[in-house]
Amino acid sequence: MTFPASPMRMPLARAAVHAVLLLYTALCLGPVLLVVMNSFKTRASIFSAPLSLPGPGSFDLVGYMTVIGQGVFLNYFVNSLIVTVGSIAAVLLFGAMAAFALSEYRFRGNRALGLFLALGIMVPIRLGTVAILDMMVASRLVNTHLALILIYTAQGLPIAVFILSEFMAGVSKDLKDAGRIDGLSEYTIFARLVLPLVRPAIATVAVFTMIPIWNDLWFPLIVAPGEATKTVTLGAQVFIGQFVTNWNAVLAALSLAILPVLLLYLMFSRQLIRGITAGAVK
Amino acid sequence: MGSLQLQAVRKSFGKVDVLQGIDLDVADGEFVVFVGPSGCGKSTLLRIIAGLDEQTSGNLRIDGKVMNGVPPAKRGIAMVFQSYALYPHLTVAKNMGLALAQEGMLQAAINTRVAAASALLRLDALLDRRPAELSGGQRQRVAIGRAIVRQPSLFLFDEPLSNLDAALRVGTRIEIAKLHRQLGATMVYVTHDQIEAMTLADRIVVMNAGVIEQVGRPIDLYNRPATLFVAGFIGSPTMNFIGGADAARVNATTIGVRPEHLRVAPEGDWIGQVSHAEHLGADTMLYVEVPEIGLVTARILGDVVHDVGDRVGLTPQSGKIHRFDADGRAITP
Numbered sequence: 001m002t003f004p005a006s007p008m009r010m011p012l013a014r015a016a017v018h019a020v021l022l023l024y025t026a027l028c029l030g031p032v033l034l035v036v037m038n039s040f041k042t043r044a045s046i047f048s049a050p051l052s053l054p055g056p057g058s059f060d061l062v063g064y065m066t067v068i069g070q071g072v073f074l075n076y077f078v079n080s081l082i083v084t085v086g087s088i089a090a091v092l093l094f095g096a097m098a099a100f101a102l103s104e105y106r107f108r109g110n111r112a113l114g115l116f117l118a119l120g121i122m123v124p125i126r127l128g129t130v131a132i133l134d135m136m137v138a139s140r141l142v143n144t145h146l147a148l149i150l151i152y153t154a155q156g157l158p159i160a161v162f163i164l165s166e167f168m169a170g171v172s173k174d175l176k177d178a179g180r181i182d183g184l185s186e187y188t189i190f191a192r193l194v195l196p197l198v199r200p201a202i203a204t205v206a207v208f209t210m211i212p213i214w215n216d217l218w219f220p221l222i223v224a225p226g227e228a229t230k231t232v233t234l235g236a237q238v239f240i241g242q243f244v245t246n247w248n249a250v251l252a253a254l255s256l257a258i259l260p261v262l263l264l265y266l267m268f269s270r271q272l273i274r275g276i277t278a279g280a281v282k
Numbered sequence: 283m284g285s286l287q288l289q290a291v292r293k294s295f296g297k298v299d300v301l302q303g304i305d306l307d308v309a310d311g312e313f314v315v316f317v318g319p320s321g322c323g324k325s326t327l328l329r330i331i332a333g334l335d336e337q338t339s340g341n342l343r344i345d346g347k348v349m350n351g352v353p354p355a356k357r358g359i360a361m362v363f364q365s366y367a368l369y370p371h372l373t374v375a376k377n378m379g380l381a382l383a384q385e386g387m388l389q390a391a392i393n394t395r396v397a398a399a400s401a402l403l404r405l406d407a408l409l410d411r412r413p414a415e416l417s418g419g420q421r422q423r424v425a426i427g428r429a430i431v432r433q434p435s436l437f438l439f440d441e442p443l444s445n446l447d448a449a450l451r452v453g454t455r456i457e458i459a460k461l462h463r464q465l466g467a468t469m470v471y472v473t474h475d476q477i478e479a480m481t482l483a484d485r486i487v488v489m490n491a492g493v494i495e496q497v498g499r500p501i502d503l504y505n506r507p508a509t510l511f512v513a514g515f516i517g518s519p520t521m522n523f524i525g526g527a528d529a530a531r532v533n534a535t536t537i538g539v540r541p542e543h544l545r546v547a548p549e550g551d552w553i554g555q556v557s558h559a560e561h562l563g564a565d566t567m568l569y570v571e572v573p574e575i576g577l578v579t580a581r582i583l584g585d586v587v588h589d590v591g592d593r594v595g596l597t598p599q600s601g602k603i604h605r606f607d608a609d610g611r612a613i614t615p
């Protein structure tokens with residue numbers, strides 16, 4: 001009786017769902033909007049009317065001028081991009097390879113290894129900060145991009161292996177076996193048959209890995225605070241002083257920092273949506 | 283070329299012995315069908331022949347050459363999977379040509395081979411499509427085509443038709459039979475389907491719980507099953523088994539009579555009541571409840587009218603009674 005929603009109740013239920021979704025969207029987008037809006041306003045109107053849109057009286061690009069005028073800020077962007085892209089690449093490559101091995105081959109300790117890797121999901125890597133810093137100092141990696149890439153790769157691998165091995169186990173066994181009979185090497189089977197079929201999972205992992213890396217303040221501050229390796233999030237801190245904060249510049253820097261990560265996200269999400277596997281196996 | 287020899291092949295997964303010593307010789311050009319209940323190890327045996335799994339012990343020869351440990355691509359075999367297992371991102375032509383390209387064959391030569399195979403399977407119009415754009419029957423033909431282009435000495439099929447609907451299955455079955463005649467290659471074929479086994483096989487291998495119960499021509503398995511298991515497995519509907527006094531009278535523990543070998547008349551050796559009747563047009567199945575024996579199936583040619591509750595007599599045709607001893611082995615006269 002209750003299963004087919006009656007025509008009367010349908011719109012109500014729908015409205016409720018949409019109300020919840022809209023509320024959530026507003027919650028998520030509100031702060032971002034506020035930052036972007038205020039980055040285009042004069043300092044006075046940021047404080048007097050923070051919720052109003054930039055108008056003829058309040059419009060001001062001084063924040064952007066300051067950020068771009070600083071010159072080094074472009075370097076911070078490049079640093080962030082190097083670290084993020086490098087880490088994603090390493091996480092996806094090594095994560096996918098480990099996931100393939102764990103899901104495809106039976107060997108002693110397979111399950112134990114999988115569990116060990118999954119453990120990393122539960123233990124936050126920041127607990128090891130002191131040890132990590134020691135290691136970086138000992139190996140002379142402080143203030144290098146590599147230091148950050150290594151840390152973020154370690155941080156991202158557990159969840160990547162976990163998600164990807166689930167998906168890879170779901171790829172038809174017959175398909176891989178057909179490849180073996182056709183003489184494909186294990187590497188080709190991995191790269192040409194399995195990877196394309198788990199592309200949506202890879203895009204998911206990429207997005208989930210990328211955002212915390214881009215936004216991270218902790219590790220750049222600790223292992224790579226030098227001018228040459230500063231990331232955007234760390235760089236924006238220069239405008240936050242103990243006594244005066246250049247809000248125009250901070251807001252402009254943060255607004256600009258959204259752009260590259262948004263671009264990366266759009267790139268991956270196109271992959272996420274693209275249907276691929278239909279009809280591979282009945 | 284294309285003979286296959288298995289000597290004492292065993293396979294264990296951990297503690298489970300899935301194959302318990304398989305000996306089998308398949309002659310060049312022969313069509314051999316493996317049948318057996320689900321889980322008896324048919325696919326496992328096929329995968330061992332293909333080299334996708336390694337046997338725990340025993341020897342495997344293809345073309346007289348020992349193949350233990352040789353990778354699948356180097357065994358001169360091709361395999362067709364139940365799920366087709368076509369490469370989703372490649373066109374039909376690329377799917378068929380991939381193995382040859384992998385061997386380093388020139389594109390022109392690959393094209394010739396693919397063209398020949400696709401002509402044989404009527405796939406010419408589909409060569410540029412991807413698997414997602416094909417029907418189930420077409421996909422299975424592409425999978426068979428992919429096997430053919432390699433010109434293997436041994437074809438392996440694992441239930442290739444079980445995902446197709448009934449009409450398509452008959453068509454493809456006939457196509458496979460033709461293909462076997464044209465190519466003259468050795469084929470090993472796993473199926474659950476009685477009719478496929480009976481019609482395609484030169485010899486049928488009946489497997490049960492990891493051992494071979496009997497190997498023989500289809501008609502021999504039908505006429506002279508070596509064990510109770512084979513007698514019950516080959517033939518549809520299954521043979522009637524009768525124990526007790528009726529069996530003891532002919533010095534057996536169990537006797538078996540096929541439904542088509544029972545005469546139905548008002549009187550007979552066994553008298554019972556019709557409990558159900560199935561009218562298939564060409565023949566009629568009568569399920570007769572016989573006191574002290576149980577349900578006996580009889581198959582009568584043509585459409586015969588019998589109502590539920592009718593009293594009928596059943597008599598086995600002379601010479602069509604199979605006798606089995608206490609171990610389930612056939613007693614030969």
Ligand SMILES: Nc1ncnc2c1ncn2[C@@H]1O[C@H](COP(=O)(O)OP(=O)(O)OP(=O)(O)O)[C@@H](O)[C@H]1O
Nearest residue numbers: 295298300318319320321322323324325326327474
């Ligand atoms: N990788 C494996 N690990 C453990 N046991 C396995 C494995 N593969 C197969 N088995 C077991 O081996 C037995 C035989 O399996 P197999 O797939 O060969 O059966 P089959 O005869 O092909 O059955 P079906 O007719 O259902 O396809 C089964 O009991 C199965 O559980």
Ligand SMILES: [Mg+2]
Nearest residue numbers: 324325326440
């Ligand atoms: Mg099977």
